[in-house]
Amino acid sequence: MIGAQVRDRYLSDFKRVEATLPGRAVSWMQNTRRQAFEKFAASGFPTTRDEDWKYTSVAFLGEQEFVPSVAKVCEITQAQISTWAFAGSANHLLVFVDGYYAPGLSKIGAIEKQVLLTSTADLLVKQPELLAPLLQRNIDSAFAALNTAFMTDGMCLYLPAGSIVEDAIHVLYIATSPSKIYHHRNIIVAEDNTQATVIEHYVGINDAVYFNNAITSVDVGNNATIEHYKLQQEGVNAFHIANISAIQNRDSRFNSHSLAFGSRLARNDISTRFQDSGGECEMNGLYVVGGCQHIDHHTCIDHAKPRCTSREYYRGVLSGASRAVFNGKVIVQQDAQKTDAQQANHNLLLSKDAEIDTKPELQIYADDVKCAHGATIGQLDDDMMFYLRSRGISNDMAHGLLTYAFAHDIVDRIKFEPLRLRIEQILMAQLPQGEKIKELL
Amino acid sequence: MLSIKNLHASIEGKEILRGLSLEVKAGEVHAIMGPNGSGKSTLAQVLAGRESYEITGGEVNYRGHNLLEMAPEERAREGVFLAFQYPVEIPGVNNVYLLKAALNAIRKHKGQVELDAMEFLTLIKEKIKVVKMNEDLLYRAVNQGFSGGEKKRNEILQMAVLEPALAILDETDSGLDIDALQIVAGGVNSLRSKERAIIVVTHYQRLLDYIVPDFVHVLSKGRIVKSGGPELALELEQKGYGWVETETRKPAEALAK
Numbered sequence: 084m085i086g087a088q089v090r091d092r093y094l095s096d097f098k099r100v101e102a103t104l105p106g107r108a109v110s111w112m113q114n115t116r117r118q119a120f121e122k123f124a125a126s127g128f129p130t131t132r133d134e135d136w137k138y139t140s141v142a143f144l145g146e147q148e149f150v151p152s153v154a155k156v157c158e159i160t161q162a163q164i165s166t167w168a169f170a171g172s173a174n175h176l177l178v179f180v181d182g183y184y185a186p187g188l189s190k191i192g193a194i195e196k197q198v199l200l201t202s203t204a205d206l207l208v209k210q211p212e213l214l215a216p217l218l219q220r221n222i223d224s225a226f227a228a229l230n231t232a233f234m235t236d237g238m239c240l241y242l243p244a245g246s247i248v249e250d251a252i253h254v255l256y257i258a259t260s261p262s263k264i265y266h267h268r269n270i271i272v273a274e275d276n277t278q279a280t281v282i283e284h285y286v287g288i289n290d291a292v293y294f295n296n297a298i299t300s301v302d303v304g305n306n307a308t309i310e311h312y313k314l315q316q317e318g319v320n321a322f323h324i325a326n327i328s329a330i331q332n333r334d335s336r337f338n339s340h341s342l343a344f345g346s347r348l349a350r351n352d353i354s355t356r357f358q359d360s361g362g363e364c365e366m367n368g369l370y371v372v373g374g375c376q377h378i379d380h381h382t383c384i385d386h387a388k389p390r391c392t393s394r395e396y397y398r399g400v401l402s403g404a405s406r407a408v409f410n411g412k413v414i415v416q417q418d419a420q421k422t423d424a425q426q427a428n429h430n431l432l433l434s435k436d437a438e439i440d441t442k443p444e445l446q447i448y449a450d451d452v453k454c455a456h457g458a459t460i461g462q463l464d465d466d467m468m469f470y471l472r473s474r475g476i477s478n479d480m481a482h483g484l485l486t487y488a489f490a491h492d493i494v495d496r497i498k499f500e501p502l503r504l505r506i507e508q509i510l511m512a513q514l515p516q517g518e519k520i521k522e523l524l
Numbered sequence: 525m526l527s528i529k530n531l532h533a534s535i536e537g538k539e540i541l542r543g544l545s546l547e548v549k550a551g552e553v554h555a556i557m558g559p560n561g562s563g564k565s566t567l568a569q570v571l572a573g574r575e576s577y578e579i580t581g582g583e584v585n586y587r588g589h590n591l592l593e594m595a596p597e598e599r600a601r602e603g604v605f606l607a608f609q610y611p612v613e614i615p616g617v618n619n620v621y622l623l624k625a626a627l628n629a630i631r632k633h634k635g636q637v638e639l640d641a642m643e644f645l646t647l648i649k650e651k652i653k654v655v656k657m658n659e660d661l662l663y664r665a666v667n668q669g670f671s672g673g674e675k676k677r678n679e680i681l682q683m684a685v686l687e688p689a690l691a692i693l694d695e696t697d698s699g700l701d702i703d704a705l706q707i708v709a710g711g712v713n714s715l716r717s718k719e720r721a722i723i724v725v726t727h728y729q730r731l732l733d734y735i736v737p738d739f740v741h742v743l744s745k746g747r748i749v750k751s752g753g754p755e756l757a758l759e760l761e762q763k764g765y766g767w768v769e770t771e772t773r774k775p776a777e778a779l780a781k
Contacts (some may be wrong), residue, residue, distance in 0.1 A: 103616055112643075116539050178566050265780065467612050469573075470593070470611070470612045470666075472573070472596035473573065473600055473608075474600055474622065474625075474626035474629075475626045475633075475686075476622075476625060476626065477629075480625075485614070485617070487615065487616070488615060488616025488617045488665075490618065491616045492615070
């Protein structure tokens with residue numbers, strides 16, 4: 084249920100900005116937005132009474148008055164961009180500031196002519212018919228409905244059959260303004276035999292309170308490969324809710340990496356569905372939280388067809404009074420014989436006040452399958468600590484080193500090297516004693 | 525160099541060391557033998573600073589320092605080295621980087637210049653020959669996926685690089701075949717010197733065929749009950765540990781002096 088006051092506030096916002104949103108001249112888009120808003124108004128935000136939101140409260144949405152972000156003069160400089168860009172690698176860079184594409188800060192390099200790499204808003208003007216089926220799905224949840232009603236922009240990548248984008252596509256979403264709500268909508272369509280690497284990178288530049296609500300849909304065609312990274316470095320007071328959902332066709336590969344460091348509260352729903360046989364999926368995740376941060380990952384791998392393989396590796400490092408949630412759902416449908424699914428979630432608790440809720444959720448309806456899962460919660464190993472100290476390594480350094488090594492298991496799975504190096508830097512800056520272990524690595 | 529007087533130590537309320545005394549001078553090699561549960565490994569761990577043991581009495585003086593007050597890393601930097609009975613696997617921590625950090629921590633403590641990567645590599649290539657260890661193992665995570673023998677050789681390699689003043693080998697021989705045993709013993713013998721003391725903790729006499737000790741002590745129920753020269757080890761081998769239990773207990777200090 085949604086309080087009348089909250090609904091009225093969102094309704095008046097919707098009426099005010101509707102005519103400024105992309106796709107306003109396209110009638111099906113206008114209808115889609117309105118239907119989505121109705122859906123949101125009917126359901127409202129989830130509460131902790133909803134099983135999927137049991138451990139993550141979004142009560143802040145009732146308390147904070149976020150207003151839709153409107154396009155304005157961009158105040159971000161090229162110099163600032165260079166601190167986030169992956170220097171030296173000739174990747175494509177798309178920059179979005181406060182929810183709107185900033186072409187002046189973006190740089191799309193040489194790319195196969197038939198490949199479409201642009202902003203969603205731009206495509207809604209130039210080729211809206213391409214987007215119709217994609218924007219009309221995924222509007223079931225409250226946040227997805229809200230996103231669809233209000234979405235301003237996002238990255239759009241369309242790979243016609245056989246096309247390959249060799250350089251990584253770096254998409255930077257910069258939040259600069261307090262009390263704003265941003266609705267990013269990213270679309271990746273990879274037709275048969277295509278390949279691309281996309282890095283979604285969310286950053287906040289100050290301690291403003293804002294709310295980022297992002298959706299990414301990924302269609303992976305027959306024998307196509309999509310490597311998807313999400314690096315979340317929102318501001319310390321930010322709220323971040325993201326939904327990444329993939330559909331995989333025959334013999335396709337979809338690898339997702341969620342690297343979560345920022346925000347006050349973040350929730351990630353990452354899912355894939357094997358709708359044909361022979362697909363592979365790897366879902367990797369690393370969350371490093373401290374202070375009063377709260378980071379929630381809900382993943383879902385739906386093995387609907389036979390002979391698909393999924394691997395899931397999530398690790399968390401929690402300090403201070405932080406909290407993390409991992410809920411890993413794996414569904415193996417009756418049809419999905421010869422499924423091979425493995426899941427592991429390991430957590431390191433560095434303080435008494437930190438809390439982790441980890442829950443594997445396996446639903447298996449086929450009989451000839453291999454499924455395994457494991458979850459651990461622990462502190463640093465005493466034997467390892469003593470071994471390092473007995474070699475002259477200080478207590479602090481041993482502590483930092485073992486924490487870093489624990490997290491590095493996920494970092495090792497990052498194939499795009501500049502990103503791997505970036506994550507190592509972030510870890511050293513963010514982990515307790517991280518600075519001190521530099522000389523050891 | 526090391527003077528242990530009437531040491532009592534317990535773990536989880538259970539007393540393991542019950543009044544152990546031992547004097548070790550520079551240049552000496554002492555073997556500590558004894559049946560399972562006699563406190564051999566506890567002694568080794570306590571000397572290295574394992575915090576899970578509670579010291580309930582006695583004192584340990586190491587080169588003029590109260591050893592029991594020093595953190596494990598301070599002991600290491602002051603020249604104490606423990607070769608572990610069960611070297612732990614540390615995923616994600618590179619073997620050679622750890623060794624470099626360990627060596628530089630000790631060098632820094634001694635006021636020596638830290639070695640850079642090139643100097644360190646030259647040194648390690650020299651030292652690794654002593655233990656005939658595969659160089660690939662240097663670049664793996666510490667002990668991860670090492671065989672039992674490889675783990676023990678890695679311990680001896682660390683010892684050779686760190687050049688401790690007091691080396692304590694905790695059952696370094698257990699689980700080794702004769703070839704590996706000879707390599708490990710060769711590594712230890714190459715470190716024997718006037719400035720260095722070595723304590724070899726072992727269950728079996730076999731190791732002492734290769735590392736001939738100056739003194740042999742027999743540990744039983746947390747105390748040294750018999751001390752002697754290398755011949756004591758042979759006698760033990762023939763008569764078994766049961767023999768010392770029935771022997772009149774002689775104070776170890778008297779013999780050591």
